[in-house]
Amino acid sequence: MNPLKFIWGMFFRLFPCPTKIELGRIGNPDQQSPVLVTCNFYLTVRRLFRRLKGMNAWLLVTDSRGVNVWCAAGGEDFNAHSVVSAIKTSGINDLVDHRKLILPSLGAPGIKAKDVEDQTGWTVQWGPVRIEDIPAYLESGRQRSAEMKRVTYNWRERLDTSIGALFPFFLVGALGFLFFGSHLLWHYLWVATVTFFFFMLTCPWLPGKRGLTKVVLLEIILAIVLVVSEVLHLPYRFFIRADLIIAMVMLFIFGSELGGLAPTMSSDLDPFLAKLGIGTVGNVAFAGTVRTELLNGLRELAYDRDKCVGCRNCAEICPQGCWAFDDQNRAVLAEKERCTACRACIVQCEGKAIKAEAKIQIH
Amino acid sequence: MFSYIFMKILENRPRSYDRMMDRASRGRILSVKQTIAAELVDANHVLDIGCGTGELAAMLAVQGSKVEGFDVNAEMVEVARQRILKKNLANAVSIHQMGVAGMDGFPDSDYDAVVSTLAFSELSDDERHFALKHCRRILKPYGLILIADEVVPQKKLKKILHVTIRIPMLLAAYLVSRTASHPIADLAGEISSAGFSIQKEIRSHGDSFAMVVGRLEMPDTT
Structure with missing residues (x-):
């Protein structure tokens, strides 16, 4: 493991985190072993190697400019050209006696399967959406259940993607308070953290279909609490005000980003x-x-x-x-x-x- | 929302590519292209791998060569085509949008020279190996290969200096094309292993940039 790349990939996922474009070997693949294609985002490749431990397969790590499959395919950086180039230049043609390629299902917006087939003579098969379904998919003779084709956004996936994408905003806020309002730094750290976990864990049940509409109810509640605390002249009013404003701003940021993070939602x-x-x-x-x-x-x-x-x-x-x-x-x-x-x-x-x-x- | 804006800012900006790269490289790119063109005054048929905005292809065509260039970036290709039209070189230069993987479609022993500037460092190890193999195949006997690119300095101190200096250049390349280059550890060695005899290796800029000239000595029989 490369610890720097791991940290970068985990906490700064807005930025590419490339790994080497190469033909990887999972276990001891032979001429009949399946050929899986993936992007060259460090975390994805690492997770594939970890999850597929004990299996024998070829892993064609192709150029997606260091971005994950879904985002790179959406931005057309993970495309037929990347896959064709990897097939032709990696030497895989000489290493297997079949011509069946398993592409990641979420690469479909970027990789036109027909172009890959026409330019290489290989047959494209779509693999499952999630890495953890790959063993079952291969063992079942490459049959995909309906669940394997569908994208989900469960609590683990929500925490994984949102920590990766929102940490830089959290950090920028922390640095801002450190230099310009250090007396509120601890307030910021705990309020932002609690707000983050509360929103990301509860968002499927909040009313609204979009990230920004999902925060509306919470923002209204916080605004009411703010007004009440001001009207009633509650003790520690200054800190209550600061905490509520921090929570409202952070909620707006999280809500704005949710559409871009969730594969089940469209961008706001x-x-x-x-x-x-x-x-x-x-x-x-x-x-x-x-x-x-x-x-x-x-x-x-x-x-x-x-x-x-x-x-x-x-x-x-x-x-x-x-x-x-x-x-x-x-x-x-x-x-x-x-x-x-x-x-x-x-x-x-x-x-x-x-x-x-x-x-x-x-x- | 915010990350989307950030990603969009990094979108391709090929129109300003030459200017930005030239500024970032302190004029080195243009002078390298001029040096390459000067080496190829007598070449009839030249292939430009990763031709970018077509600057070198145009220089070679002005000297009288018939040039074919290709680049994987569609917007770069568009800018190159416009440059060729503007300079009335459409009869001498053709530009294709493709990657090195498409080189297997080129005919054998067809070119007098193959050139490439700042493209090999954007390729994967496999792609470089593949490209060089096909360069050998498509070149005429005694054909020339001229590659100018970023290389890893040989001495440790220069390596450290190189990393520090290349950061602004890397940033410029990333901002305009969202590609990061990887300095090549042993450019001359790779060209030599592909079956070329090294005629010249000029290292410059603190040992971090090299222009390698190779010659295909024997007709390729494989």
């Missing part, structure tokens, strides 16, 4: 800024990408049943289980409201039946 940022009429800030574009336009309602997921070729890719790779099939083996967008605009179905559809179609704007 784009619709929010679009509603404010902000398209770009400097070189930062908030509008114009397919994903952005899907999120802010300028486009919608359109499906042409006549073009459906029955490849079933949409149902295979949708992490939310939005797609089902009718008795004629044609796709049906059964649970549209669950869609988080990840675009995986659009990228993988062989009949080009799924599109992000522009909505007709009536002025």
